[in-house]
Structures are given as structure tokens and as C-alpha cells.
Amino acid sequence: MTSTDTVSLPTPQFVDDHAAPVELTVDRAHELMREHLRCTAETCGARRSALALLVRVGRYVLDGNSRR
Numbered sequence: 001m002t003s004t005d006t007v008s009l010p011t012p013q014f015v016d017d018h019a020a021p022v023e024l025t026v027d028r029a030h031e032l033m034r035e036h037l038r039c040t041a042e043t044c045g046a047r048r049s050a051l052a053l054l055v056r057v058g059r060y061v062l063d064g065n066s067r068r
């Protein structure tokens, strides 16, 4: 047994606003997708809104298994 102290990993929170934006542009949606990369659409309104917009305009393909 080593005496390594247990350190808590830093929480990846470079953004603390996960609310769905009132207004959203395609560019902003791309930004949100990067900012909320570690979020899931189930829990993050911002990511969900961005994802929905990008899918709607055809900028984001949900099927990630069809290409190698």
C-alpha cells in the first residue's frame, strides 16, 4: 500500500450555465456543443438545444457508427 493521498479530480466545468439559450444561431450552437462537450443532452438544456438546431439544419449527423 502506498500512502498516496486521494485527490478529487477537477470537475470539468468551464461553463456553469447549462440552461437552454433563448436565442440560438448555428455558430453559437457549434460553440455550445464544444463548451458542453462533457454534458449529455439528457441533463444539459444548452447542449440539447444546440444539438436540436444543428440536426435540424443538417450540420450534425447523429449516426456515428456508419463511418469509419
Ligand SMILES: [Zn+2]
Residues within 6 Å of the ligand: 017, 018, 035, 036, 039, 044, 045, 046, 047
Ligand atoms: Zn452543459
